[in-house]
Amino acid sequence: MPGILYVVATPIGNLADLSARAIDVLRSVAVVACEDTRTSRTLLSQHGIATRRFALHEHNERAAGAQLIAELRAGKDVALISDAGTPALSDPGALLVEAAHREGLRVVPVPGPSAALAAFSAAGFRSGRWLFAGFLPATRAARRKALEAIEEAAPVVFYEAPHRVADTVADLAVRFGPGREIVIARELTKKFEEIARLPLGEAQGWLQAGPHRRQGEFVLVLGPGEARSGDALAEGTRVLAVLLDALPASEAARLAARISGAPRRDLYRIALERKARAGSR
Ligand code: SAM
DSSP, rough: OOOEEEEEEEESSOGGSOOHHHHHHHHSSEEESSSHHHHHHHHHHHTTOOEEEHHHHHHHHHHHHHHHHHHHTTOOOOOEEEESSSSEEEESSSHHHHHHHHHOOOOEEEEEOOOOHHHHHHOOOOOOOEEEEEEEEESSSHHHHHHTOOOOSSOOOEEEEETHHHHHHHHHHHOTTSEEEEEEETTSSSOOEEEEEEEEHHHHHHHHHOOGGGSSOOOOOOOOOOOOOOEEEEEEHHHHHHTTTOHHHHHHHHHHHHHOOOOOHHHHHHHHHHHHHHOOO
16 A cells, blocks of 8 residues: 655644644654754654654755655655645645655645634635735845736735835835735744734834834735725626516616625616526526
8 A cells, every 4th residue: 555645734833733633643654754854853852753854845855755755655654744834835845745646646634834824814804715925026126016916806915034024015005005904914823923904004114113023924914905896796796696586677786786886787787688588588
């Protein structure tokens, strides 16, 4: 029987956030593939895990991955971890996981901490959709271009380095306007954790309030913007379809427009077309 590749999430700061299942898996596998074997030694020894460690990082991922695939084929279970959080999420690991799928090997996630999800869950933006944009480019011109390309009305999650966070917040304010909300989440799960939700126009002041405010690890969650008219119309059409079962076209269009924010005129036209189609059946 070939082995199983476990993809195991590890803490993003608070070592107690390693799940009981993750501990079991890390203890029971033949080898733990670590982004940095020294960094992971602290976590593993904290939990009394003595499993063999093997380095897999962005510079050796292909060669190290091939060796791990050979171990899996030989029947050994492997756990993949990164320095912190969920592997393959702005971290190495996807190449190995892809290779495992190609080989027909079983891949089992052991979910847990992720800075993106922790920040989003603590941001409080009500939205069924969100975009994970990872790290923006390091240079200002490329960063501004990347921001121009973001047209999401839904919340957007960014990772950012401490020495760039002030510049990025300034660029976000230029692109999305000072009234758009942002959540700045720094040092999540750690001793000096801070989470601030404020308009982009006030974010710079928050960051400049003390040197510590620009230190540590950051996630930025951009709040939702105005829904684009296309999104509103899609939502309005969906609501309209339900209302048309019980109401005349004009009344259904009026209510659907109020609920979705889509133009009443467009919804009334769609309503008449639907009624006409239903009548001709
Ligand atoms: N794979 C990781 C995950 O699941 O969150 C992310 C790895 S990425 C290389 C590292 C970035 O994640 C940091 O630069 C920072 O933006 C964010 N991050 C990681 N830990 C964090 C923490 N405790 N608080 C805030 N942001 C954090």
